[in-house]
Amino acid sequence: MHLSTVLPTLTPLFLAARVNARQADGNNCSLPNDSIRWEPCVINGDQPADCGKLLVPLDYSNVTAQDKIDISIVRIPAPIQPSKAGIYLNFGGPGAAGITEFAEFLPRLQAATGNNHDLINVIPRGTNDTITFSCYEDPVSRRFGTEPIAGNASDVATGALWARASLLAQNCGMTQNETGRFVGTVSSATDTVRVAELLEEDQMLRFWGMSYGTLLGETLAALFPEKIDKMLLDGVVNPFDYYQNIEVSFMASIDDTFRGFCTGCVNAPQECPLARNNTAEQLEQSVFDFLDRLKENPIPLADPSVVGGGILIDYSFAKTYILSQLNFPRLWPDMADMLDMIMTLQLTGAVPPDAGDLIEGILSLTQMAGSGGDESQFGIKCGDVIRGNQPLEEVVPIFEARQELSYFGDSADQVLAYCAQWQLPAQPVFDGVFSSEGIRNPILIVNNRFDPATSLINARNVSETFEGSVLLEQNSYGHTSLVQGSLCTALAIRAYFASGELPPAGTVCEGAVPLFSGSDGWPEVIQMLASNATLP
Ligand SMILES: *[C@@H]1O[C@H](CO)[C@@H](O)[C@H](O)[C@H]1NC(C)=O
Ligand SMILES: *[C@@H]1O[C@H](CO)[C@@H](O)[C@H](O)[C@H]1NC(C)=O
Ligand SMILES: *[C@@H]1O[C@H](CO)[C@@H](O)[C@H](O)[C@H]1NC(C)=O
Ligand SMILES: *[C@@H]1O[C@H](CO)[C@@H](O)[C@H](O)[C@H]1NC(C)=O
Ligand SMILES: *[C@@H]1O[C@H](CO)[C@@H](O)[C@H](O)[C@H]1NC(C)=O
Ligand SMILES: *[C@@H]1O[C@H](CO)[C@@H](O)[C@H](O)[C@H]1NC(C)=O
Ligand SMILES: *[C@@H]1O[C@H](CO)[C@@H](O)[C@H](O)[C@H]1NC(C)=O
Ligand SMILES: *[C@@H]1O[C@H](CO)[C@@H](O)[C@H](O)[C@H]1NC(C)=O
Ligand SMILES: *[C@@H]1O[C@H](CO)[C@@H](O)[C@H](O)[C@H]1NC(C)=O
Numbered sequence: 001m002h003l004s005t006v007l008p009t010l011t012p013l014f015l016a017a018r019v020n021a022r023q024a025d026g027n028n029c030s031l032p033n034d035s036i037r038w039e040p041c042v043i044n045g046d047q048p049a050d051c052g053k054l055l056v057p058l059d060y061s062n063v064t065a066q067d068k069i070d071i072s073i074v075r076i077p078a079p080i081q082p083s084k085a086g087i088y089l090n091f092g093g094p095g096a097a098g099i100t101e102f103a104e105f106l107p108r109l110q111a112a113t114g115n116n117h118d119l120i121n122v123i124p125r126g127t128n129d130t131i132t133f134s135c136y137e138d139p140v141s142r143r144f145g146t147e148p149i150a151g152n153a154s155d156v157a158t159g160a161l162w163a164r165a166s167l168l169a170q171n172c173g174m175t176q177n178e179t180g181r182f183v184g185t186v187s188s189a190t191d192t193v194r195v196a197e198l199l200e201e202d203q204m205l206r207f208w209g210m211s212y213g214t215l216l217g218e219t220l221a222a223l224f225p226e227k228i229d230k231m232l233l234d235g236v237v238n239p240f241d242y243y244q245n246i247e248v249s250f251m252a253s254i255d256d257t258f259r260g261f262c263t264g265c266v267n268a269p270q271e272c273p274l275a276r277n278n279t280a281e282q283l284e285q286s287v288f289d290f291l292d293r294l295k296e297n298p299i300p301l302a303d304p305s306v307v308g309g310g311i312l313i314d315y316s317f318a319k320t321y322i323l324s325q326l327n328f329p330r331l332w333p334d335m336a337d338m339l340d341m342i343m344t345l346q347l348t349g350a351v352p353p354d355a356g357d358l359i360e361g362i363l364s365l366t367q368m369a370g371s372g373g374d375e376s377q378f379g380i381k382c383g384d385v386i387r388g389n390q391p392l393e394e395v396v397p398i399f400e401a402r403q404e405l406s407y408f409g410d411s412a413d414q415v416l417a418y419c420a421q422w423q424l425p426a427q428p429v430f431d432g433v434f435s436s437e438g439i440r441n442p443i444l445i446v447n448n449r450f451d452p453a454t455s456l457i458n459a460r461n462v463s464e465t466f467e468g469s470v471l472l473e474q475n476s477y478g479h480t481s482l483v484q485g486s487l488c489t490a491l492a493i494r495a496y497f498a499s500g501e502l503p504p505a506g507t508v509c510e511g512a513v514p515l516f517s518g519s520d521g522w523p524e525v526i527q528m529l530a531s532n533a534t535l536p
Helices: 016-024 099-104 106-112 139-146 157-175 185-199 212-223 239-244 254-267 280-296 315-325 329-348 355-366 376-384 392-405 413-420 456-465 487-499 522-531
Strands: 037-043 047-057 068-076 086-090 118-122 205-210 228-234 299-302 310-313 444-450 470-477 508-510
Touching: 037 099, 047 185, 068 099, 068 185, 086 185, 086 212, 099 106, 099 118, 106 118, 106 487, 106 522, 118 185, 139 157, 157 376, 157 392, 157 413, 185 205, 185 212, 185 376, 205 212, 212 228, 212 239, 228 487, 239 376, 239 456, 254 280, 254 329, 254 444, 254 470, 280 315, 280 329, 299 329, 299 355, 310 315, 310 355, 315 329, 329 355, 376 413, 392 413, 444 456, 444 487, 456 470, 470 487, 487 508, 487 522
Parallel strands: 086 118, 086 205, 205 228, 228 444, 444 470, 470 508
Antiparallel strands: 037 047, 047 068, 068 118, 299 310
């Protein structure tokens, strides 16, 4: 569920020249706070930042244990200094370090928060080089363990994915038995509070969580309410379902989102050749038919240089691919092009002229699974589950409920199956209560109406759970407000972090641009925020 579709290709070059240029601007934020060891660094190739390390206990559940680990912190000073306070970000996953996202989305994050807050990413445990969670030494074993199988691919698929998930759960149990229990959300939440205690004058947190980051935020609010000043939850996870491994309703908006893709395509046929004079319903049906045919006749795309000898476009693979692309409307024209090529190939056998691009495009997506290509997503998410092992009989009704809710409902069965059989429960385990009690300001909640990964239903649930919170609905498609710009949403976020002011209940914000317009609206929003003198 993490936000970037590119591999985290991070290069923290210690480019002194760049950092000196920033200091000359007067933005000197590299002042050490006692125990955090800061170094100037560059993330994502060209973004100067402060990179810090802090020594913390490995095991917060055992006060007598002595083992310590270094956690990493990335801070980007506010463009307008002196900065007001830090805003702590988490970009979701779980399993994403969020470093690439931080750099890529920085202009959006800064514009939406008014350019006057330092932005801080406490790198979650299990990711990057903080007790990295990896169960395989080579990509061939990994590929076997994580190849997607959708539960409805055949009448034997459920048994197959369950057994294969057991292999992965056991492999991780064997290889991660030293530190694999200490990557849970409670540990990362505790790390985040420790950093804020050192960095913030009031020792409190201002937090913006996206996707799984909302689960981290909900956990922070439950365990450390007195440490929360302001909290924005953006693309909301239902914490009850997450911690029980019984997630169903997060899929409630997938089919409407896919319908939006089809409608957007036929409304802009010049941008979307896949439309082919179809109505939206016809287009949708033709994709469903394509997927059904893949069950019997998968399409092989050979490439001996690729692990596994190429790509097998089968039903499970294609569904997983479409579902992940639905998160990012900016990529919908690309998805339409790829579907057009593959569907043509299926019907006519015509290999597209740019088949190399096709394989490359598809591969760049599949490699992102998890995040850095390891098992950190499962190490965190599955370790967090508080219910203990679930037998297949207990899980099948969840598979079925998902299938009833969405055509794509069988596309994440494997993750559920990993977690049901997980062998490394987190230490400490979550034992909090979700409520607003003790939090300084009520929570701001933002959710797109058509978010395929975190449905509006869950955002409503969380808004009711955290009394006093306000849910702002953005009438957009995709996962979190970062993927579709809205001036109205950005202004609400600014006002909230500036003063705690919430938008009126029932606020609906429109996106800045239509689908298939060639833009996701953020450049327009940033422009308006920068040039419009009447705005705050
Ligand atoms: C920035 O902070 C460092 C560390 O305290 C200090 O050595 C340096 O002189 C400062 N630079 C500026 C331009 O204030
Ligand atoms: C806590 O840590 C101590 C010291 O390492 C160790 O002896 C003890 O077994 C640990 N307790 C648990 C419950 O892990
Ligand atoms: C951690 O992130 C840095 C960039 O900040 C990158 O250079 C490094 O390769 C990453 N390490 C791992 C183990 O992913
Ligand atoms: C982890 O597994 C290895 C190999 O089986 C074993 O030697 C080691 O003692 C285990 N460590 C813990 C903490 O259980
Ligand atoms: C840490 O440093 C920041 C400036 O970078 C300062 O605002 C803050 O008060 C310091 N925190 C503590 C606890 O000294
Ligand atoms: C769409 O329909 C028009 C008129 O019936 C026809 O001329 C055109 O070739 C069709 N386009 C496609 C892509 O099928
Ligand atoms: C699963 O397959 C059955 C039988 O082919 C079909 O009726 C049902 O709609 C499918 N469900 C999903 C989510 O694909
Ligand atoms: C939120 O969802 C959980 C789990 O699905 C449910 O138990 C709870 O009653 C819901 N809360 C509200 C306020 O709807
Ligand atoms: C400035 O912002 C207001 C909304 O606050 C909007 O109505 C107006 O069109 C904007 N003007 C420009 C030039 O962007």
